[in-house]
Amino acid sequence: MDKRKLLPSSNKEPLKCSTICLVGQTRPLESKGYQYNNNSLCTFEGTLLANKPVYIVAFMTAENTICWKVFEHLGQETGKNHNNFRSSEWGPEAADVMCKEVRDYPAVRGLKVGDLIDATPKEFICK
Numbered sequence: 554m555d556k557r558k559l560l561p562s563s564n565k566e567p568l569k570c571s572t573i574c575l576v577g578q579t580r581p582l583e584s585k586g587y588q589y590n591n592n593s594l595c596t597f598e599g600t601l602l603a604n605k606p607v608y609i610v611a612f613m614t615a616e617n618t619i620c621w622k623v624f625e626h627l628g629q630e631t632g633k634n635h636n637n638f639r640s641s642e643w644g645p646e647a648a649d650v651m652c653k654e655v656r657d658y659p660a661v662r663g664l665k666v667g668d669l670i671d672a673t674p675k676e677f678i679c680k
Contacts, residue, residue: 570627571626571627572624572625572626572627573624573625573627573651573680574622574623574624574625574680575622575623575648575651575652575655575678575679575680576620576621576622576623576678576679576680577620577621577622577669577670577673577677577678577679578614578618578619578620578621578673578677579618579619579620579621579669579672579673579677580618580672580673580674580677581616581617581618582617582618582619582672583617595612595613595614595615596612596613597610597611597612598610598611598612598661598662599611599661600658600659600660600661602658602659605625605658606625606626606627606628607623607624607625607626607655607658608623608624608626609621609622609623609624609658609659609660609661609666610622610624611660611661611664611669619669619672621660621666621669621673623651623655623658623666625651625655645675645679647680648678648679648680651680652670652678656670
């Protein structure tokens with residue numbers, strides 16, 4: 554496309570990393586310990602932190618698990634420091650580091666992100 558002059562100049566620039574995400578799915582939960590109703594509807598709930606560029610999303614599944622995500626939006630300078638293709642940023646060690654950084658953040662329905670992390674098998678968490 555570049556040779557035929559069809560490629561926009563912005564597509565020639567290195568990819569920018571503007572968001573990092575930590576995701577997980579808890580083991581099946583007993584409803585009494587978590588304030589989700591077990592019904593046929595799936596409700597996505599989110600928490601936007603007032604003092605940090607972080608958004609947390611969670612929803613209950615039919616298997617009585619909670620799927621959760623923590624999005625951290627990076628500023629221009631921080632995003633430049635994240636190379637999208639560094640494999641060390643995507644392994645289990647990177648997920649562990651991010652889990653420690655976000656565990657005290659409020660999640661949904663009175664839970665903390667750490668409550669969700671603690672209820673999630675390690676192999677069900679990735680960054």
